[in-house]
Amino acid sequence: MVEVPEYLLERSRQRRAELTGAAPEGGDAPAAEAEAPSAAPSPAAAAPVPAAPAPIPEAAPPPPPEPDPPYVEAAHRRKRMPYWAASVMVFLPVWAIFYVGMLEPPDSTELVLADNGAAVYSTCASCHGADGSGTATGRQLNDGELLLTFGPAPGFDGLAHHLSWVYLGTAGTKRLGLDIYGNPDRPDGPREVDSFASGMSGFANLSLEDLVSVVYYERVVHGGIDAATAALEEEMLLALVADAPPFETGSPDEISALLTESALGHGIDLAAGE
Numbered sequence: 001m002v003e004v005p006e007y008l009l010e011r012s013r014q015r016r017a018e019l020t021g022a023a024p025e026g027g028d029a030p031a032a033e034a035e036a037p038s039a040a041p042s043p044a045a046a047a048p049v050p051a052a053p054a055p056i057p058e059a060a061p062p063p064p065p066e067p068d069p070p071y072v073e074a075a076h077r078r079k080r081m082p083y084w085a086a087s088v089m090v091f092l093p094v095w096a097i098f099y100v101g102m103l104e105p106p107d108s109t110e111l112v113l114a115d116n117g118a119a120v121y122s123t124c125a126s127c128h129g130a131d132g133s134g135t136a137t138g139r140q141l142n143d144g145e146l147l148l149t150f151g152p153a154p155g156f157d158g159l160a161h162h163l164s165w166v167y168l169g170t171a172g173t174k175r176l177g178l179d180i181y182g183n184p185d186r187p188d189g190p191r192e193v194d195s196f197a198s199g200m201s202g203f204a205n206l207s208l209e210d211l212v213s214v215v216y217y218e219r220v221v222h223g224g225i226d227a228a229t230a231a232l233e234e235e236m237l238l239a240l241v242a243d244a245p246p247f248e249t250g251s252p253d254e255i256s257a258l259l260t261e262s263a264l265g266h267g268i269d270l271a272a273g274e
Contacts, residue, residue, distance in 0.1 A: 113234055117217025120210045124218075127198070132222030137198040141222035149182035149191055150219070152229055156183050159233055160256035162215050167250045169202025170194070176251055208244055212237040232268075239266040 068076070127138025134140030150162035165173065165181050173181055173193050180190040203211065216237055220230050239262040248254060263270055 113213045113216040113237060114220055116209065117213035117215070118221075120206070120214040121217050124214065127201075128222075132218070138200075139196055141218055142224075144224070146218060146223040147225065148186055148188070151183065151223070152225070153183055153185065156185070157252070157256045157259070158183065159215075159219075159236065160259055161252045162219065163211065163255050164250055164252040165200065166215055167202065167204055167206075167211060167247065167255075170199035172202045172204070172250065176249065178251075204247075204250065209241050212241060232270075235266075235268050236263045236270075239263050239268060242266070 067073075124138070127135055128141050129135055129138070132141035132146070133143075134145075139145070146162075147158070150158040150165070152158050161182050168176070170193055178193065180192055182191050184190045203214075206214070216230075216234060219225050219233065225233070236259050240259055243258075243262045243265065245258050245262070247258075260270065
């Protein structure tokens with residue numbers, strides 16, 4: 001028997017296997033047939049497409065702010081204090097202390113009547129003249145004229161009558177029913193209330209200190225009273241200012257009584273002036 005070569009047998013088995021679809025004896029199926037091709041993935045098995053995110057709704061705009069009340073708007077419009085002024089305000093209390101201290105009225109013993117009277121007389125100079133020589137609207141005060149009317153004649157209180165005339169003026173003196181003012185025994189005749197073309201203005205609006213100061217100034221500067229009389233009258237007037245009694249009528253008799261009362265109350269020797 002002729003021996004068939006092995007490679008021919010192998011070839012025959014492979015051929016038979018190809019025709020029958022069976023695996024060749026003693027061997028494995030061809031790699032192409034042994035491994036089935038992988039099936040294509042089905043559409044269902046495909047990865048899901050992510051859904052589009054839902055749109056986020058826009059937030060509603062905030063409501064408009066309520067308008068400020070009128071007083072707040074006014075405060076916003078008001079001008080602010082400048083920064084430099086703050087430093088000034090710090091020193092205001094100190095300045096106020098000095099200011100109040102300077103405004104404190106002087107003690108009656110330190111009051112200089114002639115100095116204060118000069119300042120008050122500046123309102124009288126327009127009628128009586130700066131030097132007391134008089135004008136068309138005011139009588140002469142210098143060259144002895146004032147002392148003839150309001151001088152320290154014996155038995156006559158010229159100081160009280162002078163104060164009353166300046167205080168009341170023409171109209172006020174007439175309201176008291178008086179027809180003359182000053183010394184009734186004036187050498188060339190008493191002064192009648194309406195004897196001058198222009199009436200005397202009353203100065204009841206003056207403070208007591210200003211009233212006595214201007215009268216004292218006129219008596220010393222324009223009247224020229226002697227030093228002893230000037231010193232006594234200043235003491236009496238300072239005592240009156242210290243007591244500050246109210247004038248009810250401002251008549252010469254009332255003021256004379258008040259001067260005497262204040263002088264005696266302050267220990268002033270009135271006999272020294274006689």
